Amino acid sequence: MEVIVIEIPPGRDVVEYLINFAQSQQAGITVLSGSGLVSDVTILLPITRAISFPVEGPFNMISLSETYVNPNIGQASPSLLSIASSHSYFSISVSNNDNGKVFGGIVEGKIMAAGTVKITAALIKNPKFHRLDNIVGSPAR
Numbered sequence: 001m002e003v004i005v006i007e008i009p010p011g012r013d014v015v016e017y018l019i020n021f022a023q024s025q026q027a028g029i030t031v032l033s034g035s036g037l038v039s040d041v042t043i044l045l046p047i048t049r050a051i052s053f054p055v056e057g058p059f060n061m062i063s064l065s066e067t068y069v070n071p072n073i074g075q076a077s078p079s080l081l082s083i084a085s086s087h088s089y090f091s092i093s094v095s096n097n098d099n100g101k102v103f104g105g106i107v108e109g110k111i112m113a114a115g116t117v118k119i120t121a122a123l124i125k126n127p128k129f130h131r132l133d134n135i136v137g138s139p140a141r
Contacts, residue, residue: 003032006119014038014064014111015090018119022070028124031090034064037115041092043105055103058114059094062102066090069127 008017014034022029039057066089092111093104 002123004121004123006121008113008117008119010113010115012113014113014117015107019068022068025123028070028127029068030122030124031064031066032120032122034061034117034119036061036113036117038094038111038117039114040110040112041107042109044108059096062093062095064090064092
């Protein structure tokens, strides 16, 4: 695992940039934090995950977290990779500059950088996948 800082220039899609970067490094990536000015974010409400709403900024990104499992690395069964990929998502919190309201949720789609966005992340080059039911001492099913 390698901890890195990434600067994403204005006008770029933060989600696409991070996934492309991880793929170019043949690694998975976990975003530990993110900050900067963003716009054009579509957010799923965290409780229902069914209702989404687009927001147009600019907004101050307060936090960003995510884990992307690159399906082209590591040694895992296809079933484990499909589970990991289906649980890869970006979670964001933003603040409105006008009135200071804070809101967030799960990102559905793009996050456009309206200014330079700084990301602290961990690259994971050789992940190991484990099934919990195969751990010694686990009750048999």
